[in-house]
Amino acid sequence: MTPALEPVCTLTIALTKPHEMGACGTGTRRIIPIKGGTVDGPRIKGRILDVGADWQTVLADGVAQLDARYAIETEDGAVIEVLSQGMRHMAPEVAARAAAGEDIPFTDYYMRTFVRLETGHASYDWVNRALFLAAGGKRGAVVELDIFQIG
Template identity: 55%
Template sequence: MILAPKLEHVCTLHVDLAPITEMGRGRAGGRRIIPIVGGTVTGPRLNGRVLNVGADWQTIFDDGMAELDTRYAFETNDGAVIEIKNYGYRHGPPEVMAAVARGEDVAPDAYYMRTHARLETGDPRYAWVNNTLFVGTGSRQEASVRVDLFALQ
């Protein structure tokens, strides 16, 4: 019997970004850091604000694919602090990715931006995030990222 996982929408993260810091070419490709400076968390299970802490440490491979490696935190409306480690890929046709890089409003289904996330907290009200795997679909705007986060059930 095959048991396929179900997805439950947990929240949408609107993550505000500071300007990109280019590091130059590393062993695997172009390296850059994008500081995470705020944002909002809204949804059926998690709500709050993204804290001004953390960054996305990206590698841009020769074929244009961006490897996303983020670590940041948010505070729920009732005071719990939750860390999020989010890892994923963003890629698409060169002309679409060039439009994304220019900060243009590009339809999220025109390119691939998918992540998997681990959340952690010491707050017992949200202990369930410590034992749940999450996946996300995302899109990049000029100075922010949107990630719709789903719990694997």
């Protein structure tokens, strides 16, 4: 059986300047603080709180391992923790265009994350019993992610 993907929301995540850690044992490390953003969709609406960060490791082959933890506050006051782990990679010529500041269409590279959501709010208890997948990309200091529940 092939699982269905059900749209949940779109996250527009505002980032601040990365804290570069440099080359470490596993790759080049950076911490990118999350300063806020919006959440809009058929099942969750609200804002991204000014907490959390994406702890990235960029491997020698250019693959970025993504490991983000942050929180959503819904319009009705629920706080939902977001745990997002995945990867981003692009062809060298696309990476050069991105480094030059060009706005790269999301279809020109791969960025996917596995997402876990958790809350104690009764209205959103369903997120505690589901798995989610996100697809999207980065535009300047903003990441856009479409979140889907895996059915």
